[in-house]
Amino acid sequence: MLRHLSAISEARGTAMGDEIWREERLLIDGRLVAAAEGGVYDNVNPASEEVLGVAADATTADMDAAIAAARRAFDETTWSTDVDQRVRGLRQLHAALVAHQEELRLTTVAEGGTPVALTYGAQLDMPIDGIEWAADLATSYEWVEDLGDAKPFGIRSHRYVRREPVGVVGAITPWNFPVQINLAKLAPALAAGNTVVLKPAPDTPWTALLIGRLIAEETDIPEGVVNIVSSAGHDVGQQLAEDPRVDLVTFTGSTATGRRVMVAAAGNLKKVFLELGGKSAALALEDADVADAAASTAIQIMTHAGQGCAITTRLLLPRAKYDEGLEVLVATMGAVGYGDPMEPSNLMGPLISARQRERVLGMIEQGVAEGATVALGGGRPAHLPVGYYVEPTVLTDVAPDATVAQEEIFGPVLVVQAYDTEDEAVALANNSAYGLSGAVFSGSIEHARAVAGRLRTGTVSLNGGLWYGPDVPFGGYKQSGIGREMGRAGFEEYLETKAIGEPA
Ligand code: NAD
Numbered sequence: 001m002l003r004h005l006s007a008i009s010e011a012r013g014t015a016m017g018d019e020i021w022r023e024e025r026l027l028i029d030g031r032l033v034a035a036a037e038g039g040v041y042d043n044v045n046p047a048s049e050e051v052l053g054v055a056a057d058a059t060t061a062d063m064d065a066a067i068a069a070a071r072r073a074f075d076e077t078t079w080s081t082d083v084d085q086r087v088r089g090l091r092q093l094h095a096a097l098v099a100h101q102e103e104l105r106l107t108t109v110a111e112g113g114t115p116v117a118l119t120y121g122a123q124l125d126m127p128i129d130g131i132e133w134a135a136d137l138a139t140s141y142e143w144v145e146d147l148g149d150a151k152p153f154g155i156r157s158h159r160y161v162r163r164e165p166v167g168v169v170g171a172i173t174p175w176n177f178p179v180q181i182n183l184a185k186l187a188p189a190l191a192a193g194n195t196v197v198l199k200p201a202p203d204t205p206w207t208a209l210l211i212g213r214l215i216a217e218e219t220d221i222p223e224g225v226v227n228i229v230s231s232a233g234h235d236v237g238q239q240l241a242e243d244p245r246v247d248l249v250t251f252t253g254s255t256a257t258g259r260r261v262m263v264a265a266a267g268n269l270k271k272v273f274l275e276l277g278g279k280s281a282a283l284a285l286e287d288a289d290v291a292d293a294a295a296s297t298a299i300q301i302m303t304h305a306g307q308g309c310a311i312t313t314r315l316l317l318p319r320a321k322y323d324e325g326l327e328v329l330v331a332t333m334g335a336v337g338y339g340d341p342m343e344p345s346n347l348m349g350p351l352i353s354a355r356q357r358e359r360v361l362g363m364i365e366q367g368v369a370e371g372a373t374v375a376l377g378g379g380r381p382a383h384l385p386v387g388y389y390v391e392p393t394v395l396t397d398v399a400p401d402a403t404v405a406q407e408e409i410f411g412p413v414l415v416v417q418a419y420d421t422e423d424e425a426v427a428l429a430n431n432s433a434y435g436l437s438g439a440v441f442s443g444s445i446e447h448a449r450a451v452a453g454r455l456r457t458g459t460v461s462l463n464g465g466l467w468y469g470p471d472v473p474f475g476g477y478k479q480s481g482i483g484r485e486m487g488r489a490g491f492e493e494y495l496e497t498k499a500i501g502e503p504a
Contacts, residue, residue: 020110020206021103022053026062026230027212029069030223036061041232043205046113046350047341047387055205058229063197063236063243066227070168070195071245073224080165080193083138089221090135090191096218097128097211104179104210112178112204113349113388115341118304122468127180130470130486134187137491149504157501164496165193166271167247170240172261173208174253175201175352176307176410181252181275182208184485186226189250192494197227197246199237201253203352205230237261244268248494251275252309254408255434255479273483273493275309275475277408278436281429282312285422285442285451290317290325293441296464297414298332300439302348302392305338306412310437310459310474313409316425319418326396326416330376333392333414339384350388351411357388360411364393367404367415373397375416400431408434426454435477437461458484 024040025032034040039057044050056062074080097104105119114123147159171185182200189196200208212228215221229236234257241249241264251261252275265272282300284293297315306313317325341349351357357380364378377391393413398405405415419425429438439461442448452460458476459467468474473487483493 019103019106020052021100021107021210023206023209023213024053024055025209025213026056026058026066027209027216027226027228028062028066029072029227030216032213032216035059035231036065041202043111044203044353045110046203046352049386049388052110052206055209055230057233058231058236060236060239063199063229063239066197066229067168067170067240067243067245069224070197070227073222074165074168074195077222077225079195079222079225083143083193085220086191086193087135087138089219089225090131090138090187092219093211093215093221094128094131094135096214097131099218100210100214101125101128104207107206107210108179109341111206112175113341113352114304115346115349117344117347122180123177123304124179126468126470127183130183131187133470134191134491137188137488138191141491152501156504158504159499159501162498162500163492164498166494166496167194168245169194169196169494170243170246170249171196171198172237172240172249172251172253173198173200175203176304176309178204178207179211182211184490185250185252186211188486188491189494190221190225192491194248194494195225197229197240199229199231199240202230202232202234238264241265241270242267246270248273250485250493252485258481273485274481275483275485276436276479276481277410277434278309278311278476278480279314279406279408279432279434280310280312280437280439280457281314281316281432282439283316283425283429283441283451284318284321284325285425285440285447286318286320287443287447288441289443290321290441291328292464293317294325294329295332296441297439298329299336299347301414302333302336302338302412305348305351305390306414307351307410309408309480312437312439313413314405314415314417314429316417316419316428318425319420322418326375326394329414329416330394333376333394336392338381338392339389348392348412350384351390352388354388356410357390360390360409360413363404363407363409363411364395364413367395367398367402370402370404371397371399372402372404372415377412400428406432422451426451430454430456433479436475436480439464
């Protein structure tokens with residue numbers, strides 16, 4: 001794959017960064033428009049700290065217009081009832097994204113600091129394919145389920161269940177997997193017959209706004225069905241969560257913001273669907289190849305500089321093999337290259353912003369203040385003075401309830417802990433307010449499966465196996481969220497259930 005990337009670059013004969021997509025306009029009611037007051041804000045490349053350009057800074061008037069358009073499109077067009085129209089629109093969107101995939105790839109790297117290698121998987125190519133998956137599901141879905149005849153209260157009746165769209169969906173997304181998360185909400189919400197107002201993260205507006213441009217220019221998706229509203233601040237997100245014309249809020253972001261969104265949505269008792277933070281543990285069991293477990297965990301924590309909600313950020317090692325595991329971990333993390341996200345061999349680029357870098361460095365400091373030892377990294381890399389980079393970092397001697405063992409850091413920082421018994425390992429893994437993901441390594445897959453059954457998390461990887469895909473439901477237990485994204489379960493989050501009885 002890496003050679004393939006270089007080949008693309010050479011074939012073009014250009015610097016890949018020249019071809020990023022610049023889109024600053026909002027999509028409201030089918031039109032690409034500037035913000036009502038003409039406001040814009042800077043879109044910054046986190047690897048170079050350069051201003052790439054600007055994006056529309058929407059006001060509450062823009063959000064109001066977007067919600068009104070989505071409401072009208074749901075109530076007054078055939079979108080909610082015409083499955084064929086929706087499938088056609090989704091397939092057109094898929095074709096448009098494929099046609100512009102390379103500009104989108106470079107934009108994802110430029111504004112998100114996303115390593116280009118990751119765009120060939122979960123950051124871009126897979127979510128684009130996921131649109132086809134959602135369109136196929138809408139085509140084959142059993143929209144009406146026949147429950148047959150019965151005689152409730154002595155009245156002979158025929159009963160069936162219809163699945164119908166929820167209505168207007170407010171979608172609020174983070175910056176770390178911008179295309180993936182925007183599409184993982186848009187595709188099933190639209191396939192199910194809803195209309196949508198999408199509010200992307202302030203740090204990654206262009207990838208969202210370009211989806212808006214493609215919808216407006218290259219699909220027949222009716223006006224108002226999709227509205228995309230970027231802004232520098234969070235007020236319009238709060239407004240979207242509060243507005244009584246919105247029927248469902250789907251949110252991905254931090255647990256603290258998720259809580260605020262839930263409170264805001266309570267006014268009209270909107271359905272709320274939350275994908276939140278994580279503090280996932282990788283467990284190397286006594287019978288595991290700890291070197292393998294340590295190397296695999298090292299690669300995970302460095303992927304996108306640890307800015308993934310489901311990344312395992314704690315490694316639990318059996319005390320007897322602790323030194324061996326730690327040695328491989330530190331050697332691997334120290335050897336993996338990182339830096340420029342446009343360099344195809346880098347799995348790790350910068351953090352998204354200076355604010356996020358300072359937050360991560362502050363948490364490392366707090367870990368040390370609470371007794372942790374820095375076994376690797378711990379600061380800013382001297383060889384990368386420009387860009388929001390943090391060194392790959394390993395913290396040991398971490399108490400189970402220390403802040404760095406409990407709170408999401410969202411950087412390339414791994415906490416390593418030793419355990420004496422398997423019960424203690426499982427208890428440590430579950431000693432978290434979160435429950436998003438986890439990994440188990442064992443010499444026996446049956447043993448790994450048994451331990452997976454004891455983890456209170458929404459996804460688990462066994463011996464490096466991957467659970468990710470458009471057909472796989474993703475989400476969290478406990479404070480990692482409510483509901484599931486992707487898969488059939490994710491599609492059904494966007495549906496209401498209507499039971500009907502008629503004379504048999
Ligand atoms: P964040 O919570 O700061 O922001 C997420 C979105 O919410 C942004 O669009 C932001 O503008 C908006 N927002 C902020 N305040 C709001 C409010 N009061 N009302 C409505 N909207 C508001 O998250 P982030 O820093 O952008 O992303 C990182 C977080 O996202 C991490 O905690 C990470 O674990 C989480 N995340 C979770 C998943 C998942 O699927 N579970 C996936 C990716 C990221």
